[in-house]
Amino acid sequence: MTxxxxxxxxxxxxxxxxxxxxxxxxxxxxxxxxxxxxIAAAAGISRPLVYHYFPGKQSLYEAAVRRAADDLATRFxxxxxxxxxxxxxxVMERFFxxxxxxxxxxxxxxxxxxxxxxxxxxxVIDEVRQAAYEQILAHLGVGNPPARLELLVxxxxxxxxxxxxxxxxxxxxxxxxLESQLVHDFAALAAVSAAYDEEMAAILxxxxxxxxxxxxxxxxxxxxxxxxxxxxxxxxxx
Numbered sequence: 001m002t003x004x005x006x007x008x009x010x011x012x013x014x015x016x017x018x019x020x021x022x023x024x025x026x027x028x029x030x031x032x033x034x035x036x037x038x039i040a041a042a043a044g045i046s047r048p049l050v051y052h053y054f055p056g057k058q059s060l061y062e063a064a065v066r067r068a069a070d071d072l073a074t075r076f077x078x079x080x081x082x083x084x085x086x087x088x089x090x091v092m093e094r095f096f097x098x099x100x101x102x103x104x105x106x107x108x109x110x111x112x113x114x115x116x117x118x119x120x121x122x123x124v125i126d127e128v129r130q131a132a133y134e135q136i137l138a139h140l141g142v143g144n145p146p147a148r149l150e151l152l153v154x155x156x157x158x159x160x161x162x163x164x165x166x167x168x169x170x171x172x173x174x175x176x177x178l179e180s181q182l183v184h185d186f187a188a189l190a191a192v193s194a195a196y197d198e199e200m201a202a203i204l205x206x207x208x209x210x211x212x213x214x215x216x217x218x219x220x221x222x223x224x225x226x227x228x229x230x231x232x233x234x235x236x237x238x
Contacts, residue, residue, distance in 0.1 A: 015053050015063075018043055023064040026105035031061050065109060065121045069128045072098050076135040084207050085183055085216030087139055092160070092179040099164045100175075107168055110161055132157045140203065148193045148200050156186050184220040 009017065021043045025034045036057050040047045054060040075094040078087045099106050109125065136153045137145055145153070160182050167178055187207075194201040211217045 011053070014045075018050060018053055018060060019063045019067055022060050023068055023102075023105065026061070026064055026068075026108070027102040029104050030108045031057075031064075031105065032108070036060075062120045062124075064105075065124050068102060068105065068109065069124045073128050073131040076132045078135070078139070080139055080141075083211045083215045083217075084139060085187070085211055085218075088183045088186055089179060089216050091135075092182050095160060096164065096167075096175055096179055099168065103168060107165055110165055129154075129157055129161075140207070142203070146197070146199050148197045149203065152186075152189050152193050152200075156182075156189055159185060180216065180219070183216045187217045187220050 018039065022034070022039050025038060025042060034057075036050055037047055039057075039060065040050045043050070050060070054063070072095075075098050076091055078091050080087070102109075109121070133153050136157070137143070137149075140149070140153075142149060163178060163182060167173060167175070190200065190204050190207065194204040208217060
């Protein structure tokens with residue numbers, strides 16, 4: 001019979017382990033509900049040793065936020081090849097993978113609050129939103145966006161975040177449908193902006209020109225066309 005020997009970790013290795021343990025706990029429960037004792041127990045070390053590496057739960061929370069934010073930001077990375085609709089759909093699939101994996105932690109992170117929030121954590125989240133915004137602009141091939149395009153992209157990033165938060169509360173809508181719907185939301189917002197602004201109209205025409213007949217944006221047009229033919233028939237029967 002062999003006896004297991006606990007391996008000593010270096011300072012940085014132990015800190016990374018504690019961040020990983022904390023992030024796992026925060027992913028299933030609100031960070032405000034997770035104690036240092038629980039983190040220590042999950043890491044297999046004593047409570048004082050946790051404080052040896054982090055001054056308190058707030059600093060550990062901020063480190064976990066940074067790691068989660070870096071992970072979330074990578075979900076918006078996508079090769080700039082192929083139709084925009086397909087690219088956005090893959091981004092949304094990876095985004096919801098993150099939401100699925102981190103559940104309660106994602107909710108607490110985005111909603112903030114005095115129990116877990118801090119100016120540092122809020123700044124990190126703003127960095128993620130900015131990274132997502134810049135990635136979408138890169139996909140559109142626009143370096144200096146006009147005001148309406150900036151409004152469109154930032155509104156859409158906020159919409160994706162809010163949709164994910166609502167979805168977590170009961171998951172009453174199939175995830176795949178929401179991913180497609182958010183891509184359609186982007187197209188719809190672009191179409192509304194294009195109706196008011198010729199510069200946006202030119203951007204929209206360029207996007208649509210690259211879309212295949214069976215692409216995500218074409219699917220939206222098909223659904224809207226079907227709806228537009230059904231409504232007059234329903235009014236006639238009323």
